[in-house]
Amino acid sequence: MLVEFDLPAGWTIGSALEANEKNQYLVKEADRAVFFVGSSLRKTEKTVASMEVRLVASGEWPFSDTEVLKAATNVVKKYFEVTGFRLRETSVVMLAPMPLSAGHEQWKAETRGSCVMLLMSPRVSSKNWIAQLGVIFTHEILHLWVPNSLRLEGDYDWFFEGFTLYEALLTALDLKLINFQEYLDTIARVYDSYLSYPDNLTLIEASEQRWSSLSPIVYDKGMLVAFMYDLTARHESNNKNTLADRYRLLFNLHTPERANSNQVIINLLRTSPATNDFARSYIESRATIKLERFLPAFGLEIDASGQNTHLIVNKQLNQEQQRLLRSLGYRH
Numbered sequence: 001m002l003v004e005f006d007l008p009a010g011w012t013i014g015s016a017l018e019a020n021e022k023n024q025y026l027v028k029e030a031d032r033a034v035f036f037v038g039s040s041l042r043k044t045e046k047t048v049a050s051m052e053v054r055l056v057a058s059g060e061w062p063f064s065d066t067e068v069l070k071a072a073t074n075v076v077k078k079y080f081e082v083t084g085f086r087l088r089e090t091s092v093v094m095l096a097p098m099p100l101s102a103g104h105e106q107w108k109a110e111t112r113g114s115c116v117m118l119l120m121s122p123r124v125s126s127k128n129w130i131a132q133l134g135v136i137f138t139h140e141i142l143h144l145w146v147p148n149s150l151r152l153e154g155d156y157d158w159f160f161e162g163f164t165l166y167e168a169l170l171t172a173l174d175l176k177l178i179n180f181q182e183y184l185d186t187i188a189r190v191y192d193s194y195l196s197y198p199d200n201l202t203l204i205e206a207s208e209q210r211w212s213s214l215s216p217i218v219y220d221k222g223m224l225v226a227f228m229y230d231l232t233a234r235h236e237s238n239n240k241n242t243l244a245d246r247y248r249l250l251f252n253l254h255t256p257e258r259a260n261s262n263q264v265i266i267n268l269l270r271t272s273p274a275t276n277d278f279a280r281s282y283i284e285s286r287a288t289i290k291l292e293r294f295l296p297a298f299g300l301e302i303d304a305s306g307q308n309t310h311l312i313v314n315k316q317l318n319q320e321q322q323r324l325l326r327s328l329g330y331r332h
């Protein structure tokens with residue numbers, strides 16, 4: 001369908017779609033189209049790895065548009081290296097002030113089609129916010145690849161939300177937006193959240209009930225399973241293979257159009273002897289996660305002596321454990 005806007009004088013539109021000579025937009029998929037309409041939109045573009053990235057921004061911020069675009073393109077470049085897949089459409093990051101009525105929230109973000117929409121509190125200070133923007137982008141920009149560049153059918157939110165949370169955490173660590181301790185602290189916080197509610201569903205069932213359930217099991221359990229899978233893959237391969245390598249395999253697959261998402265991805269995760277039964281144990285079964293039992297083999301321990309859980313590194317690592325943790329960024 002053709003979409004046309006009747007705008008007040010001086011107003012403009014930001015979108016991944018290009019207008020025709022009549023200022024009309026051809027919208028083929030309405031649920032993937034995003035239009036940013038405003039009176040003083042600023043547009044900046046950059047090419048990275050032959051992919052166009054555009055920033056459309058409004059509002060006054062304690063950091064420059066150039067800094068925001070650099071944070072976004074650093075992440076785009078990293079995910080191209082991870083997946084080996086070049087985004088076909090221009091990627092658009094939209095930055096706008098969050099309404100003051102939103103309360104104490106600092107930001108909200110959503111990725112739709114080839115657009116990342118980020119609302120931020122106009123009260124933010126410049127301190128650490130460029131790094132914080134990078135952390136936000138590690139999650140939202142990965143959605144431009146997964147699921148938005150995949151043609152898979154079915155409910156696989158456990159992968160494109162839960163696993164994305166973990167892969168984004170690894171990317172933030174790799175780009176030095178966070179340190180190794182922050183990586184461990186994030187996993188510990190997610191584990192505390194996971195333990196705070198009943199887990200009586202498989203990840204596939206949780207994905208099917210994502211919008212009717214109050215518990216964040218798709219996010220929490222999905223992220224923890226991704227963490228466990230990554231440790232397993234590294235351990236088995238002497239750190240030559242990681243979860244990130246599965247993303248490259250995913251984009252190299254020649255799957256039929258609208259293939260079953262769970263079947264495709266679970267088969268992909270079974271690509272080695274150590275991970276062959278992993279999906280059956282943690283994705284297709286209703287077994288609960290017990291990190292206390294799982295982590296010691298990898299040189300990590302759970303400290304639950306305080307109010308909050310902490311992940312700590314064993315003081316007496318063997319050489320194999322030390323190499324594994326160093327592959328993640330551990331430097332002691």
